[in-house]
Amino acid sequence: MAEKRVLVIGSGVAGLSAALDLAAAGVEVDVVEQYEFAGGQGIRLSCKATETCVKCGACMAGDRLGRALKHPRIRLMTGSSIEATDRNGRFAFQIRRKPEFIDPSKCNACGICYKQCPAEGAIIQGTSGHHRPFFAISEKVCLYLKDKSCTACRDSCPMSAINLDAMKQTELTQADAVIVAAGFSTYRPYEKPYGYGVFPNVVTNQELEAILKRHGRVLRPSDHTEPGRIAFIQCVGSRDTKLGHLWCSTYCCGSALRLARLIGHRQPQIQTTLFYIDIQTFGRTIESYYKETKEKIRMIRSIPGDIYPSENKGLKMTYLDPMTADTLQEDFDLIVLSVAMMPPAGLEGILKMFHLDRIADGFLSLSEDTARQGIFAAGAVTGPMPLAEAAASGSKAAWQSICYLKTA
Ligand SMILES: Cc1cc2nc3c(=O)[nH]c(=O)nc-3n(C[C@H](O)[C@H](O)[C@H](O)COP(=O)(O)OP(=O)(O)OC[C@H]3O[C@@H](n4cnc5c(N)ncnc54)[C@H](O)[C@@H]3O)c2cc1C
Secondary structure, eight states: OTTOEEEEEOOSHHHHHHHHHHHHTTOEEEEEOSSSSSSTGGGGOOOOOSSSOOOOOTHHHHHHHHHHHHOTTEEEEOSEEEEEOOOBSBEEEEEEEOOOOBOTTTOOOOOHHHHHOOSTTSEEEOSSTTOSSSEEEOTTTOHHHHHSOOOHHHHHOTTOOBOTTOOOEEEEEEESEEEEOOOOEEOOGGGSTTOTTTSTTEEEHHHHHHHHHHHSSOOOTTTSOOOSEEEEEEEESSSBTTTTBOOOOSSHHHHHHHHHHHHHHHOTTOEEEEEOSOOOOOSTTHHHHHHHHHTTSEEEOOOOOOEEEETTTEEEEEEEOTTTOOEEEEEESEEEEEEOEEOOTTHHHHHHHHTOEEOTTSSEEOOHHHHHTTEEEOGGGGSOOOHHHHHHHHHHHHHHHHHHHHHO
16 A cells, blocks of 8 residues: 555544554545534534443543544645646545644643623634644634734633734645545524524524533523523424434434433433434434433423514414323423534535535435446445444445555
8 A cells, every 4th residue: 555645635533443453554635624623513513421431422422532633644624625637547645734723832722812802703713622723713803814813812812822824835746546534514493483593592403512612511692690490392303304404313312312311410400301303313322321311301292383582582383282182382492493404515516626416315425437436435425424433434435445555
């Protein structure tokens, strides 16, 4: 495998698993990540362990990222985008890297820049100890980059790690094969009758994960108080014929059960109710976990109708009682929408670059013919899947690439 090089698009669990297996086989790997921080969605999840590990998989991204960062054959480029140039035997790419405003070798993650910055969202925080630097500057929000009106972060940094005049970089690279591991996006539930985007205490499960990661417990976005009653609504945007999203997102039932259990463990005063169509449990251990969890949280087999505001920034929810078919109303302090996995934003550009097709539901589908050209896919870009499956799919794509490289 000497001198063979593979380009991996996306640094989630799938892309990192592929990169590690390729590197172990002696292949040089470039991993290109569009976002400022590597690790994909997985690195933003909280560990759901209560008394023991509950096998949520949240540690998988950090584990793979830590190993990838140390591997001499893996080059990880965050804040980067690629453009294919022509193919003459090997794939040729132009990689554009965002300016490195914060020097990772100097930043000590003290957070002073974050505290001093007057523009909300201009300094973005990492979510893992593997994120070096732990902070990044948003080109869209930073006031210096807009009109040079603020240098608070640079002036306050005790390590002189910030260079607001850093320039973007461009480089040309070549690869013998490509693995597309661009992951997924999530459904934005604005068109559902749940008041998302109107009521601050209606959040997606992704936003709940961010609250937990940041505060270690659940707080209401409206006033940072602890909610007394939380409702989860499952299948928001998936298994939905009106939207044409017929797929089950596969991660959300397990994720909601584990989240509900974790909340009950850390904040026992909170009552959690889960509204569901049916519980889709995947994996060897989740069935027994489900049975146990069912005894601790209230579960109602019904998909709620509307949500209205009630007193004290609360939320009134209507739903059909599955036993009596009566319409009921109930108050909650926080409502969590378990949203669908969707094809990743920006997939169109990748499809065009490699002349690929989507499958009917919008995810990526690769044929034998694309494999013969040295193009492979891994992870949730090919369809909804949980972390362990994304990792296995990354390893599979690495193996397919190695077989291709041996014959190419
Ligand atoms: C709220 C929530 C909770 C979840 N909880 C669980 C759980 O408890 N257990 C579980 O097993 N799974 C869970 N999942 C699912 C899990 O996040 C996915 O299975 C996993 O992230 C898929 O990994 P991936 O590498 O395929 O994609 P991703 O994690 O999405 O990684 C893809 C990466 O590719 C990058 N990318 C995309 N396009 C480009 C491009 N053009 N150029 C460069 N980079 C690009 C993205 O920025 C991203 O970093 C959860 C998901 C959500 C949304």
